[in-house]
Amino acid sequence: MSETILDIKDLWVIYKTDLETVHAVNGIDLRIGKGKTLGLVGETGAGKTTTALSILRLLPSNTGRVLKGSIEFHGQDILGMNDGQIHAIRGEKIAMVFQDPMTSLNPVMTVGEQIAEAIMLHNEGIVTAEVDRRVDAMLGMVGIQASRKDEYPHQFSGGMKQRVVIAMALACEPELLIADEPTTALDVTIQAQVLTMIKDLRNRLGTSMLMITHNLGIVARTCDDVAVMYAGEIVESGTVEDLFLGSRHHPYTDGLFGSIPSLTSRAARLTPIPGLMPDPSALPKGCAFEARCAKRMDICLQRHPEKATEGTHCILCHLYGEKS
Amino acid sequence: MESVTAVQPGIQTFKKQSQAKEVWRRFRKSKGAVAGLLMLSVIVFLLVFADFIAPYALATQQDLAIKLQGPSFSHLLGTDAFGRDLFARIIHGGRTSLSIAVLATISSCLLGSALGAIAGYFGGRIDSLIMRTLDIFMSIPDILFTMAVVFALGAGFINLLLALTLAYFTNYVRLVRSQVLNLAELDYVEAARAGGSGSTRIIITHILPNAMGVIIVNTTLNVAKIILYESTLSFLGLGMPPPAPEWGLLLADAREYMRVAPYLMFFPAMAIVLCATSVNLIGDGLRDALDPHLKS
Numbered sequence: 203m204s205e206t207i208l209d210i211k212d213l214w215v216i217y218k219t220d221l222e223t224v225h226a227v228n229g230i231d232l233r234i235g236k237g238k239t240l241g242l243v244g245e246t247g248a249g250k251t252t253t254a255l256s257i258l259r260l261l262p263s264n265t266g267r268v269l270k271g272s273i274e275f276h277g278q279d280i281l282g283m284n285d286g287q288i289h290a291i292r293g294e295k296i297a298m299v300f301q302d303p304m305t306s307l308n309p310v311m312t313v314g315e316q317i318a319e320a321i322m323l324h325n326e327g328i329v330t331a332e333v334d335r336r337v338d339a340m341l342g343m344v345g346i347q348a349s350r351k352d353e354y355p356h357q358f359s360g361g362m363k364q365r366v367v368i369a370m371a372l373a374c375e376p377e378l379l380i381a382d383e384p385t386t387a388l389d390v391t392i393q394a395q396v397l398t399m400i401k402d403l404r405n406r407l408g409t410s411m412l413m414i415t416h417n418l419g420i421v422a423r424t425c426d427d428v429a430v431m432y433a434g435e436i437v438e439s440g441t442v443e444d445l446f447l448g449s450r451h452h453p454y455t456d457g458l459f460g461s462i463p464s465l466t467s468r469a470a471r472l473t474p475i476p477g478l479m480p481d482p483s484a485l486p487k488g489c490a491f492e493a494r495c496a497k498r499m500d501i502c503l504q505r506h507p508e509k510a511t512e513g514t515h516c517i518l519c520h521l522y523g524e525k526s
Numbered sequence: 527m528e529s530v531t532a533v534q535p536g537i538q539t540f541k542k543q544s545q546a547k548e549v550w551r552r553f554r555k556s557k558g559a560v561a562g563l564l565m566l567s568v569i570v571f572l573l574v575f576a577d578f579i580a581p582y583a584l585a586t587q588q589d590l591a592i593k594l595q596g597p598s599f600s601h602l603l604g605t606d607a608f609g610r611d612l613f614a615r616i617i618h619g620g621r622t623s624l625s626i627a628v629l630a631t632i633s634s635c636l637l638g639s640a641l642g643a644i645a646g647y648f649g650g651r652i653d654s655l656i657m658r659t660l661d662i663f664m665s666i667p668d669i670l671f672t673m674a675v676v677f678a679l680g681a682g683f684i685n686l687l688l689a690l691t692l693a694y695f696t697n698y699v700r701l702v703r704s705q706v707l708n709l710a711e712l713d714y715v716e717a718a719r720a721g722g723s724g725s726t727r728i729i730i731t732h733i734l735p736n737a738m739g740v741i742i743v744n745t746t747l748n749v750a751k752i753i754l755y756e757s758t759l760s761f762l763g764l765g766m767p768p769p770a771p772e773w774g775l776l777l778a779d780a781r782e783y784m785r786v787a788p789y790l791m792f793f794p795a796m797a798i799v800l801c802a803t804s805v806n807l808i809g810d811g812l813r814d815a816l817d818p819h820l821k822s
Binding site for chain 2: 258260264289290291292293294297298300301302305306307308309310311319320323324367370371
């Protein structure tokens, strides 16, 4: 296994308001190797974005709180850093691409200025000519003519904007790129373009990546490892091969695969997972997936399942508990 | 926005058009705004070159031999009870009135915007502290508040400026705070934070420029309000000390001669009205030109 760049251990995050406490992330473990891409999959509200925000310490300060656990970046504890240290990491060592490119760019600054800002912020005393050169280079890398750098975001299409956002994120050559559903807001043809580009850049720059998505197709195309998240827990994790080719799965993962239309077999209907995710402010005592599970057993109601490990493949389910 | 983003990528048909040019194009469409701008330009021209048009001496030198004369060629708008040229008094008075109005607007805008941005961005305790202090300011009627300040510190240019600033900055705090509360939630602010920008940098480069449209419009409209307000103060004798001419003061002096020389009241009043109207027209025009929802 390659050198670990990011190591999350037993992370618990809650959002606390006067009315309720939302348990967004409940004891997850994640590990990203150098130059590797980890896909974080799960439905809306599973805690994927919360996990990403915790890594950069961007949780909303008045409600979000990390209860316990550790996030280590190159062995340094991110959660214990002071403001100065975390500012030095954000953007320079760990960069993030947000979901919606339409709103992630400042409408009153030209795209060139925005990329330049990212570069200047992390390279004090850099000369203007050098900044210009790097802005042009970054735009070229994401496939936008450098001549368009004096244009405003509204003059770009959605796919182009996402390219600009990615150029900004990669401008300081971060070691880890967090991509929070980078293609969800784009149409399918542009999705393919952007994904190919991301993959290409990652290989060229050797950047590690955390790819957050709810699209298993994207995982298959871009990731080395996968973690499936459900109600704030990682219910299954392993390499892409473990997940896509393995025979044993968490029932939720089975459900996810069942929800994808197949090109080879004809089916009148897809098989969706019935029901909804449990209310994260009132999680059940037993397995969080119990109410929707096709293979539920009596024990699922009473006891929280243990992790069953087999090589690189981990499953959090009573079905496999006794074998480990 | 939608119509623009729908255009295919890579096609180089966009004419580069700067924000200012675009705003100017839309501003020109409104006849009222252009009329206001022309009117204000004439007024500003008269005030700036007041010394060449009519020397200051004409505005202060008393000559009882020619008192209370109606408009004529030698005295365009007539003379007052002390034989001073009214036209000269109006344009010299306008210099004080308008510069106080503009300076007070700028200083209240700067003070208010800064406090509003801090309150809106940081929230929590700082927000409560600023907003509750503001409530105290706002609970005192403006006119009473300014009078109190001027009484306490004495009349004069700087004190008047201070009084007006303190009376008007509250608007900006509320306005900018509400803008910042909206803007701080947006993705590009979050993205800037994720990119390692500090709070000051985010406020200055990402939040305030996006709130600028609203601030500019409010500022323009406020100039008109402050012109009127400043006239009120000097009418009440709380403005610049005599013999300096000032629009409100001219009105107050003219009151005694209302029956014999109504023009003494009419012309300064016209000056105030024209000035306030033109600034208001410009403000309205700017509001329409800067409103992104009306883009066409």
